[in-house]
Amino acid sequence: SSGIYAEYGMEHGSKERLVEEDTSEYGTRSDDEEDGEDAKPLQEVLNIIGVGKAQYIYWAIISSITFVDFADMVVVATIVPVLRCEWELDLLWETMINICSFFFSALSGALLGKLPDIYGRKTALSVALFSQFLAVGASALARNKVQFLIFRSLMGVTAGITFPTAMVYTTEIVKNSHREVGPLIIQLVVASSEFLCAGAVYLALEKIGWRWFIFATSCPIILCLVLLVWLVPESPRYLVVSGHMKKATKALQRMANLNGVNLPDNLSVTVHTKQNLGSIADVFKPEFRKESVLLSVMFFCNLLIIFAALVFMPLALYSGFCGGSAVPPEHKCVKIQQNSLLQLAIACSGSFMAAIVGYFLATRIGRSKTMKIFSTLSFISILFLFKCFSKFFTTALFFLIKFLQYSHHINMFFIIPEFYPTTFRNTAIGVINATGKFGGVLGTGLVYVLYYQSPQLVVGMFALGALGTCTCSWVWSRETKDAEMRDVKDVTYSRMNSLNYHESAQ
Numbered sequence: 001s002s003g004i005y006a007e008y009g010m011e012h013g014s015k016e017r018l019v020e021e022d023t024s025e026y027g028t029r030s031d032d033e034e035d036g037e038d039a040k041p042l043q044e045v046l047n048i049i050g051v052g053k054a055q056y057i058y059w060a061i062i063s064s065i066t067f068v069d070f071a072d073m074v075v076v077a078t079i080v081p082v083l084r085c086e087w088e089l090d091l092l093w094e095t096m097i098n099i100c101s102f103f104f105s106a107l108s109g110a111l112l113g114k115l116p117d118i119y120g121r122k123t124a125l126s127v128a129l130f131s132q133f134l135a136v137g138a139s140a141l142a143r144n145k146v147q148f149l150i151f152r153s154l155m156g157v158t159a160g161i162t163f164p165t166a167m168v169y170t171t172e173i174v175k176n177s178h179r180e181v182g183p184l185i186i187q188l189v190v191a192s193s194e195f196l197c198a199g200a201v202y203l204a205l206e207k208i209g210w211r212w213f214i215f216a217t218s219c220p221i222i223l224c225l226v227l228l229v230w231l232v233p234e235s236p237r238y239l240v241v242s243g244h245m246k247k248a249t250k251a252l253q254r255m256a257n258l259n260g261v262n263l264p265d266n267l268s269v270t271v272h273t274k275q276n277l278g279s280i281a282d283v284f285k286p287e288f289r290k291e292s293v294l295l296s297v298m299f300f301c302n303l304l305i306i307f308a309a310l311v312f313m314p315l316a317l318y319s320g321f322c323g324g325s326a327v328p329p330e331h332k333c334v335k336i337q338q339n340s341l342l343q344l345a346i347a348c349s350g351s352f353m354a355a356i357v358g359y360f361l362a363t364r365i366g367r368s369k370t371m372k373i374f375s376t377l378s379f380i381s382i383l384f385l386f387k388c389f390s391k392f393f394t395t396a397l398f399f400l401i402k403f404l405q406y407s408h409h410i411n412m413f414f415i416i417p418e419f420y421p422t423t424f425r426n427t428a429i430g431v432i433n434a435t436g437k438f439g440g441v442l443g444t445g446l447v448y449v450l451y452y453q454s455p456q457l458v459v460g461m462f463a464l465g466a467l468g469t470c471t472c473s474w475v476w477s478r479e480t481k482d483a484e485m486r487d488v489k490d491v492t493y494s495r496m497n498s499l500n501y502h503e504s505a506q
Helices: 042-049 053-086 091-112 115-119 121-140 145-171 181-231 236-241 245-259 286-319 338-348 350-364 367-386 391-419 422-451 455-475
Strands: none
Touching: 042 245, 053 091, 053 121, 053 145, 053 181, 053 245, 053 286, 091 145, 091 422, 115 121, 115 145, 115 422, 121 145, 121 181, 145 181, 145 391, 145 422, 181 350, 181 391, 236 245, 236 422, 286 367, 286 391, 286 422, 286 455, 350 367, 350 391, 367 391, 367 455, 391 422, 391 455, 422 455
């Protein structure tokens, strides 16, 4: 896209300049700054740097940050029945403990999601990680349900920053042809954390107890924090649009050196923009409004199902759920059976496979078609839960539903970085992801309200959520698969076509 350009030397000795071309809304460039014939967008500089050691290191570290977020959710959803017995939790307390982290994660995503756009991706991640370590470690030491609730809430605040920021960062350091790899790796890590954690619960929870189990999930956080501060640079896209030119050139040079690519020592970056960073209002401006609303609704419905399922599956598998049964379960202290934990681990493995299949289809047939396929199949699959099946078939259904929901969800994480510009990309994903987290709060809370009246009511809630996702997926008409990532809002839109970019040469 027209926008940011850099100076770098080519083998034949020519120079090319990297500056940002503004639209009239955000300012104009001075007359003495003219593009040469060889002017290249910033994305082309990243294309020259290519994919190599730098990207592999950064992807590994950044994606690892998201491991704890979802592993922690599985742990808490799994051990709540244990806490029910140990602390004699009533239904209200059990519900609050399960939804508090979701609620505060949504709240912080909406209110604090713009901080990485203002202060930087790396800075926001570093502060959030350190706070997350303290919160998770403290929750393992909680002496009563009130302390546990407080520490769980603080954990939620940090999770509202770490996951969206990590997702954005992985797309901003790579060339176009590998843009989906970062979100794919994160989704694989998230899915594997869910599956591995469920498996670890099956193997170790009864032996070491819930306190040591929670504390164990906090240990990787410190390692991620050290590696982040030591090895990972700030996003060059953020540095350029925020005016930190020298730091941006250093980040580009650092990536090039790791990849064995030579860039000149006098690489310079300039930018001219009057746009404020991290503006929530920009997310819902007319040119973004329709897509922002659709993405928000799909996130809301998707996470309503995904998060609620994290709570519903242990309850259902522990108590022998049968969709056609008219007898409501009783809320009481129940000893967890090992075979139920194994079935939970099997069901959670569906999300891992979904990340791979979702990525494969998204890169072949596009994001839009993939969302339509998986949302339709998910809605149909959920309807089968209304029937009473064997425990084996019920586990298989949970596996299939998680597979389809996650396959759809990963495509939205491909779309958001491709659709929104750098100046408020993290703000956009923070707001939209926060909307989804509120869906998770609602879904998790309703599981406890509805399950002990009739499990079929919970299935009905899943069906409504899947219908909402399916409807929005079919309304969605924007394909971003081959679109350039933007740094400022310098595009025009056609409702009949994909994104149309103004080339600076024009």
